[in-house]
Amino acid sequence: xxxxxxxxxxxxxxxxxxxxxxxxxxxxxxxxxxxxxxxxxxxxxxxxxxxxxxxxxxxxxxxxxxxxxxxxxxxxxxxxxxxxxxxxxxxxxxxxxxxxxxxxxxxxxxxxxxxxxxxxxxxxxxxxxxxxxxxxxxxxxxxxxxxxxxxxxxxxxxxxxxxxxxxxxxxxxxxxxxxxxxxxxxxxxxxxxxxxxxxxxxxxxxxxxxxxxxxxxxxxxxxxxxxxxxxxxxxxxxxxxxxxxxxxxxxxxxxxxxxxxxxxxxxxxxxxxxxxxxxxxxxxxxxxxxxxxxxxxxxxxxxxxxxxxxxxxxxxxxx
Numbered sequence: 001x002x003x004x005x006x007x008x009x010x011x012x013x014x015x016x017x018x019x020x021x022x023x024x025x026x027x028x029x030x031x032x033x034x035x036x037x038x039x040x041x042x043x044x045x046x047x048x049x050x051x052x053x054x055x056x057x058x059x060x061x062x063x064x065x066x067x068x069x070x071x072x073x074x075x076x077x078x079x080x081x082x083x084x085x086x087x088x089x090x091x092x093x094x095x096x097x098x099x100x101x102x103x104x105x106x107x108x109x110x111x112x113x114x115x116x117x118x119x120x121x122x123x124x125x126x127x128x129x130x131x132x133x134x135x136x137x138x139x140x141x142x143x144x145x146x147x148x149x150x151x152x153x154x155x156x157x158x159x160x161x162x163x164x165x166x167x168x169x170x171x172x173x174x175x176x177x178x179x180x181x182x183x184x185x186x187x188x189x190x191x192x193x194x195x196x197x198x199x200x201x202x203x204x205x206x207x208x209x210x211x212x213x214x215x216x217x218x219x220x221x222x223x224x225x226x227x228x229x230x231x232x233x234x235x236x237x238x239x240x241x242x243x244x245x246x247x248x249x250x251x252x253x254x255x256x257x258x259x260x261x262x263x264x265x266x267x268x269x270x271x272x273x274x275x276x277x278x279x280x281x282x283x284x285x286x287x288x289x290x291x292x293x294x295x296x297x298x299x300x301x302x303x304x305x306x307x308x309x310x311x312x313x314x315x316x317x318x319x
Contacts, residue, residue: 004026005028005104006032006104007104007105007106007107007110007114008032008094008097008103008105009022009111010022010023010090011080013085015087018085019085021082022093023111024097025072025074025076025079026077026102026103027076028101029078030066032079032097032100033066035100036051036052036059036081036093037050037062038050040066041066042066043067043068044065044067046064046082048064049063049064051064051093053095054096054099054100059083059089060084062081062083062084063082065080066078067079070118072120073111073120074111075118075120112130122150122153124153125153128145128147131144132144132148137259137264138263139263162196163196166192169186170185215257215263215265216263216265216266217265217266217299217301217302218265218300218302218304219267219296219297219299219303220267220268220306221270221304222306223274223306223307225272228269235265236256236258237258253268253270255267255268268300270289271286271290271292273290274290
């Protein structure tokens with residue numbers, strides 16, 4: 001358990017809300033709960049209490065919970081006050097806590113940091129928790145929940161154990177190689193190494209978790225007047241890009257982020273790409289748009305090329 005001050009913070013959504021949960025963690029958590037609620041409730045059982053400030057003035061009627069450490073979310077003594085979620089109520093509760101000796105407002109991420117320092121979570125679970133709080137799509141939520149629950153940590157530990165077993169087998173053969181009856185490596189050794197290498201390769205080939213958070217970047221490219229803007233509007237379900245039968249309508253890059261099938265995507269509509277022959281007259285604005293479109297191709301996770309189905313993109317080797 002980490003030594004130091006006792007911290008508190010609003011752990012639920014920003015006020016106003018129906019319920020506001022104020023969490024207190026540290027060696028003075030029990031004393032703080034007793035000071036506001038007048039008593040320490042039975043551990044891990046919700047109890048109704050009238051909260052009062054330091055001079056005895058009523059603050060709110062709330063459900064209070066007491067979790068003695070170290071078997072808590074932070075590994076320390078922990079108290080929770082489930083109050084009404086009005087701004088004035090939360091402010092009064094925080095003011096009463098701040099007035100108590102040894103208590104201070106928590107810094108951003110400090111509850112998670114204490115949980116990590118006390119061995120309640122590892123770094124992968126801490127990352128998963130942060131990702132879960134910021135998840136906006138179903139895929140983000142599912143991946144973050146798995147990491148927060150220790151799925152990645154358990155997988156890494158399994159790999160570590162298998163590597164140690166394989167290493168021990170090799171060391172055993174080397175240590176006793178000078179003995180006449182020494183056994184060699186088992187027949188399955190090579191297969192086991194190959195299976196582990198293949199499994200690690202599959203994991204490393206998966207999209208990085210950052211891609212789930214940032215979204216997959218899809219660039220719509222093709223020659224002028226190929227229907228890129230029409231498809232772009234259909235994908236984002238909005239008339240964000242101007243469409244016209246006149247070629248070269250799109251001059252700049254237009255981006256929109258949407259969630260499709262539980263995944264985050266950023267679609268980019270670009271100017272029509274074409275090869276300008278040497279000596280041919282060009283529109284300066286169009287040339288700038290083509291340059292920006294080419295730049296978008298290098299940033300894309302996926303390029304959707306719109307063009308004639310029976311031929312390669314014109315001048316593809318130059319584009």
